[in-house]
Amino acid sequence: MSHTDPSGAVPASIDVPEAARWLAGRVLRTPVLRAPAIDRLAGARVLLKAENLQAGGSYKMRGGLFAVGRLAAAGHTGVVAQSTGNHAVAVALAARRFELAATVVLPVDAAPTKVARARAAGARVVLAGTTVEERLAVARRVSDETGHPIVDAYDHPDVIAGQGSASLELIEEAERAGTPLDALVLPVGGGGGVAGACLAATGRPIEVYGVEPHGCDSLARSLAAGRPVPVTPAPTIADGLRPSCVGELPFAVLRTRLRGVVRVDDDEIAEAFRLLLLELKVLAEPSGAAGLAGALRLAADGGLRSPAAADGALRSPAIDWGLRSPVGEQLLATAAGGPRKRTVGVVLTGGNVEAELVARLAASARLEEEVVAA
């Protein structure tokens, strides 16, 4: 929280290109994947940045490693973190890499695989409450007792910059392939990843969208209110997207740079999960699949098909805020006189999911197939 100044200006200290340079060779350069079936469903070229294949199983490794690495270089001997899971795993792994002590605070209902991964990395794991406030209170106490700084899961410039490096790699790879991104879609937890995406896209005509589960829409409400607004998160299979409030620093970035927020429900997230599993052949956790769910919702509402349709996105019931930077007019293709196929990037943010949930979601696909076949 101390990282924002009262004016709400974005601190110059969030340096995505610097994070990307620092992380090169320290994290996996994850592949950008495509599946014809997903392109067809979206009516667009969909480039999927597979950060579920990242070390630690999520793109949180980037922010965690960059932040912890800088703290280690500054002489700290330990760190404290709290999260619903992936950030805690990332900080635990990063601390081990730099030989720092780590205490991570997870909710009592955290996914067991995330708890196990944090423990396996050698961190002290504290389970506390179910809300971010409860975890933060514990984290602050531990920080006071140990003198070790808290690495916030999203309200931290190095964490935002690190997460943004995934988007920057995707943006640059799309450019190298001759298909620069028109849009970039990420799921929203505390907003750090999507804020990093906005900063990664700086200076390029890329529309950045955030995706929130219905009832976990602190960002959409905050953007509408002009200030961070907490919510009581509704139940969702996307356990990583349930912080009760968007972070202040991400909000300061997003309020002037984000094009819109797309809301999705659990059925849409589950369908995106199955597409990724059976068509792209990768395992995303529901939170990690939510970006694709949002991109498909956007496409269904016409937001990805053509510049003209993109303007219609504002009228979509799924999008209740957006169009700060109407760049649609620039997107008309010269070829064939019609609108060219748009390219949308999606960051698959994580892949740490319980076997039981995989079985349940995959079994639903079979039921759907049977319904279709009947």
Place this chain on the structure above:
Amino acid sequence: MSHTDPSGAVPASIDVPEAARWLAGRVLRTPVLRAPAIDRLAGARVLLKAENLQAGGSYKMRGGLFAVGRLAAAGHTGVVAQSTGNHAVAVALAARRFELAATVVLPVDAAPTKVARARAAGARVVLAGTTVEERLAVARRVSDETGHPIVDAYDHPDVIAGQGSASLELIEEAERAGTPLDALVLPVGGGGGVAGACLAATGRPIEVYGVEPHGCDSLARSLAAGRPVPVTPAPTIADGLRPSCVGELPFAVLRTRLRGVVRVDDDEIAEAFRLLLLELKVLAEPSGAAGLAGALRLAADGGLRSPAAADGALRSPAIDWGLRSPVGEQLLATAAGGPRKRTVGVVLTGGNVEAELVARLAASARLEEEVVAA
């Protein structure tokens, strides 16, 4: 069958580097992935070439595209293929790419997802019998009627060379990373892929192993007999590894170049499937996971841990043929006086699997976790 000469010499026409050059830019350069949990289980550095992410969902795309592309260049207007699935899908997709007609013959019990993918690619799909002989008879009749050549699934030099390009990419990427392969492990159907791997490894001290399900061990029996020996394939979840006999051309390559055959059972394949899904975060079909199952079996028997232990591999009940090229002595590390960590490459050959089977295999993982926790 016409591609082998009576002396059993390998035709110079199987040119893996040429296939790799031709395929560059035409197929996806799939990533090489690692998971710490898999390294720990193997006691080795395990580099997994994710050909399950390849276009068409398997590395069969490489051989199919290279062979069909050459036939198209030679003026053919159509092709015929038979397989248990992935080769048929690959030839169908390749034919569409080169605007050739395609007829593909699949078994009546083929995985529905493979039938659907072949049809979606625009091929005429014929379902015939359950054995390779039945399918071959139909394919030959179609070929006679149409004048279109058969692209054999493994007994074809361009198919072997194309499949081998996946191994060559893995070998070269491991060298670039400074961790050249000591061993390379692939599943065996008709033997084309593992023959391509042997040719890709030519001139390098890499031990190449094939993996067969128990009771689908035509290659192991053929190597012991010195000539191709058919089997009546036993039931296995690895539907792609059930040809009744290794191909003559692959056999001609393998009999002098393969280090050994590892037999695995369905439980081992299922465990490899789950490791790939939950630790590596990718979906392999059981046939595609069999290579990892074999590598882990080899490791459990000591074959991957050290040169000394590798010699013990011959005494493993899982390996009944091998050690044609003992290179273990060359592998001793100078550092620390002990044997250095070995690097084993595994090609994850495909990812086309039914949702129902995914659900069933993932649910088994949950049961195992519960047993462990109890």
